[in-house]
Amino acid sequence: xxxxxxxxxxxxxxxxxxxxxxxxxxxxxxxxxxxxxxxxxxxxxxxxxxxxxxxxxxxxxxxxxxxxxxxxxxxxxxxxxxxxxxxxxxxxxxxxxxxxxxxxxxxxxxxxxxxxxxxxxxxxxxxxxxxxxxxxxxxxxxxxxxxxxxxxxxxxxxxxxxxxxxxxxxxxxxxxxxxxxxxxxxxxxxxxxxxxxxxxxxxxxxxxxxxxxxxxxxxxxxxxxxxxxxxxxxxxxxxxxxxxxxxxxxxxxxxxxxxxxxxxxxxxxxxxxxxxxxxxxxxxxxxxxxxxxxxxxxxxxxxxxxxxxxxx
Amino acid sequence: xxxxxxxxxxxxxxxxxxxxxxxxxxxxxxxxxxxxxxxxxxxxxxxxxxxxxxxxxxxxxxxxxxxxxxxxxxxxxxxxxxxxxxxxxxxxxxxxxxxxxxxxxxxxxxxxxxxxxxxxxxxxxxxxxxxxxxxxxxxxxxxxxxxxxxxxxxxxxxxxxxxxxxxxxxxxxxxxxxxxxxxxxxxxxxxxxxxxxxx
Numbered sequence: 001x002x003x004x005x006x007x008x009x010x011x012x013x014x015x016x017x018x019x020x021x022x023x024x025x026x027x028x029x030x031x032x033x034x035x036x037x038x039x040x041x042x043x044x045x046x047x048x049x050x051x052x053x054x055x056x057x058x059x060x061x062x063x064x065x066x067x068x069x070x071x072x073x074x075x076x077x078x079x080x081x082x083x084x085x086x087x088x089x090x091x092x093x094x095x096x097x098x099x100x101x102x103x104x105x106x107x108x109x110x111x112x113x114x115x116x117x118x119x120x121x122x123x124x125x126x127x128x129x130x131x132x133x134x135x136x137x138x139x140x141x142x143x144x145x146x147x148x149x150x151x152x153x154x155x156x157x158x159x160x161x162x163x164x165x166x167x168x169x170x171x172x173x174x175x176x177x178x179x180x181x182x183x184x185x186x187x188x189x190x191x192x193x194x195x196x197x198x199x200x201x202x203x204x205x206x207x208x209x210x211x212x213x214x215x216x217x218x219x220x221x222x223x224x225x226x227x228x229x230x231x232x233x234x235x236x237x238x239x240x241x242x243x244x245x246x247x248x249x250x251x252x253x254x255x256x257x258x259x260x261x262x263x264x265x266x267x268x269x270x271x272x273x274x275x276x277x278x279x280x281x282x283x284x285x286x287x288x289x290x291x292x293x294x295x296x297x298x299x300x301x302x303x304x305x306x307x308x309x310x311x312x
Numbered sequence: 313x314x315x316x317x318x319x320x321x322x323x324x325x326x327x328x329x330x331x332x333x334x335x336x337x338x339x340x341x342x343x344x345x346x347x348x349x350x351x352x353x354x355x356x357x358x359x360x361x362x363x364x365x366x367x368x369x370x371x372x373x374x375x376x377x378x379x380x381x382x383x384x385x386x387x388x389x390x391x392x393x394x395x396x397x398x399x400x401x402x403x404x405x406x407x408x409x410x411x412x413x414x415x416x417x418x419x420x421x422x423x424x425x426x427x428x429x430x431x432x433x434x435x436x437x438x439x440x441x442x443x444x445x446x447x448x449x450x451x452x453x454x455x456x457x458x459x460x461x462x463x464x465x466x467x468x469x470x471x472x473x474x475x476x477x478x479x480x481x482x483x484x485x486x487x488x489x490x491x492x493x494x495x496x497x498x499x500x501x502x503x504x505x506x507x508x509x510x511x
Contacts, residue, residue, distance in 0.1 A: 018414055036452065301412040302410055304412070
């Protein structure tokens with residue numbers, strides 16, 4: 001039976017732990033001379049990206065290639081999509097060529113779920129609209145465990161544009177499963193409706209939360225998704241919700257600063273902080289490959305998947 | 313020409329499982345220690361004193377056996393032979409026959425394996441497919457000067473042209489039998505048991 005990774009909420013504690021443990025072994029491959037495993041030889045993975053992406057697309061491509069899968073990169077620009085082909089027809093066309101998994105990034109929330117109902121192969125959600133980005137949450141969790149040794153009991157603060165952030169939603173769901181305490185900090189206009197039902201605290205005051213945090217995750221303000229003004233000015237946002245040098249000085253010694261990228265230096269995070277010793281931004285990118293190798297292996301590496309959800 | 317016994321794909325995937333309650337002992341604790349001692353002596357003899365040797369155990373019990381061999385070699389001749397582990401899951405030829413499996417640790421001692429004499433250590437040698445996977449895994453880790461194989465039990469029924477350089481005990485078995493190697497670190501006591509395979 002084929003399974004999918006569509007939402008961080010689909011992962012049980014055992015599933016998530018299995019992925020993180022598997023990723024630890026996969027990471028060792030990146031340190032070897034021969035950075036290649038024969039595990040997915042003969043399998044085909046399609047990268048179906050309807051939205052721009054540098055790191056996620058490259059990361060998935062590298063992960064699949066390190067496992068010896070064949071990778072087809074499909075970008076919406078320059079394809080039949082621009083001639084009016086629907087998502088369904090695009091997916092069926094790719095499936096007809098014999099693909100085992102589809103990694104999809106789409107601006108519509110829920111596109112991966114729809115895809116999972118149509119095609120026979122496994123679907124991996126690589127970011128859908130403002131909904132979810134489960135592999136990002138997994139690589140964030142991996143990075144926390146790598147730097148701080150554990151996840152359970154950690155105080156994680158996620159700051160910024162929660163409203164438009166699929167990274168925030170997936171992180172909240174996964175960190176809840178893994179036993180961390182999450183606090184969301186944002187201006188009221190950048191919090192989604194119904195956020196009080198999320199398994200997280202909400203605060204509007206960054207300075208009161210920072211000294212208690214073990215992990216501070218800064219999010220980019222997604223101005224490309226904003227039709228209207230959500231805050232008076234960049235300067236005011238940055239002054240109230242940006243992580244500058246003075247604010248970083250309030251953090252505990254062990255606290256790490258994360259950012260899923262791409263970041264806007266000087267807006268949500270100061271350059272000195274982004275490049276500082278607390279920053280895990282480069283580690284997150286490195287760990288992304290190992291975590292995605294683990295996900296692809298556990299979904300495709302056996303007669304049936306070891307993780308994920310079943311979509312009818 | 314030999315006839316290959318008819319076994320289902322599942323049997324080939326993991327042929328060692330069986331009902332341990334019905335198994336009888338073929339090697340007890342003291343016997344197992346003597347066997348490991350002898351293997352350590354043979355290793356020293358065949359490798360001319362153990363220089364350049366790296367022991368790589370195949371998880372789970374192969375790793376423990378590699379550590380025990382290293383400890384005995386140290387006790388006999390004062391030679392510190394590094395012992396590590398080599399997980400072969402990602403190199404198996406039967407991955408598609410079972411649900412995706414969890415990985416075990418691969419831990420190659422400090423200096424790596426380039427130019428070294430690598431001795432692979434496993435508990436039971438059966439079809440030889442695990443060893444084939446281990447040889448593939450080694451090739452991706454480096455280029456050893458030579459590779460040898462040490463197993464606690466050789467139960468026969470090879471499906472590939474592979475043989476062991478050091479054998480603790482040859483146990484002729486039928487395919488309807490299962491060999492269980494028990495080690496104190498994992499099972500509370502040392503023993504080798506022979507029982508019926510799971511039908």
